[in-house]
Amino acid sequence: GAGVSQSPSNKVTEKGKDVELRCDPISGHTALYWYRQSLGQGLEFLIYFQGNSAPDKSGLPSDRFSAERTGGSVSTLTIQRTQQEDSAVYLCASSLAPRGETQYFGPGTRLLVL
Amino acid sequence: QKEVEQDPGPLSVPEGAIVSLNCTYSNSAFQYFMWYRQYSRKGPELLMYTYSSGNKEDGRFTAQVDKSSKYISLFIRDSQPSDSATYLCAMSGPSSGAGSYQLTFGKGTKLSVIP
Numbered sequence: 001g002a003g004v005s006q007s008p009s010n011k012v013t014e015k016g017k018d019v020e021l022r023c024d025p026i027s028g029h030t031a032l033y034w035y036r037q038s039l040g041q042g043l044e045f046l047i048y049f050q051g052n053s054a055p056d057k058s059g060l061p062s063d064r065f066s067a068e069r070t071g072g073s074v075s076t077l078t079i080q081r082t083q084q085e086d087s088a089v090y091l092c093a094s095s096l097a098p099r100g101e102t103q104y105f106g107p108g109t110r111l112l113v114l
Numbered sequence: 115q116k117e118v119e120q121d122p123g124p125l126s127v128p129e130g131a132i133v134s135l136n137c138t139y140s141n142s143a144f145q146y147f148m149w150y151r152q153y154s155r156k157g158p159e160l161l162m163y164t165y166s167s168g169n170k171e172d173g174r175f176t177a178q179v180d181k182s183s184k185y186i187s188l189f190i191r192d193s194q195p196s197d198s199a200t201y202l203c204a205m206s207g208p209s210s211g212a213g214s215y216q217l218t219f220g221k222g223t224k225l226s227v228i229p
Contacts, residue, residue, distance in 0.1 A: 105158045
């Protein structure tokens with residue numbers, strides 16, 4: 001079946017602009033996670049959705065970052081007023097159950113802030 | 115001290131060799147232990163997962179977890195050039211009060227298998 005998809009695959013933006021990153025999870029997966037992968041920090045958790053609710057936002061680095069999920073499916077991660085340090089690969093993962101062992105990742109969105 | 119430590123390598127081995135990849139961790143509460151493989155410019159691909167201590171085998175891959183030592187390993191037998199990738203260990207659990215099983219990753223070991 002179809003895996004997790006993300007769009008765009010690459011995004012180049014100017015400092016100060018807003019960007020939206022999209023994630024389409026595997027159909028039927030109720031749990032959705034966003035992570036960020038950067039050269040210095042590795043892969044880091046950002047936010048967790050169960051259905052349309054986001055009960056764990058503890059990894060969001062600042063209030064410029066927000067995310068939503070609609071219809072228990074598609075999720076959008078928004079970064080406002082982008083900074084150069086936001087440059088990274090943003091990865092989305094989904095899971096049939098909330099348990100940690102079965103998270104399947106999408107290909108990621110490579111964000112470059114100039 | 116980072117929660118999960120993983121030697122970044124790079125690790126270069128000849129085709130057919132046995133590869134050993136390892137991670138150590140500090141959080142004794144971790145319950146689930148995973149290994150992901152990531153090819154260049156791709157997302158991580160789940161290879162294996164283990165709950166609590168023990169061994170698990172899948173084809174050429176064997177995962178081991180020693181909770182008493184806070185040490186996990188992935189062994190690759192008869193390594194192939196197609197195994198060349200970055201290998202990430204990841205851990206999770208118990209869930210947060212919010213029900214999240216967020217993964218905590220090592221920084222990955224870059225493996226090259228030379229024909």
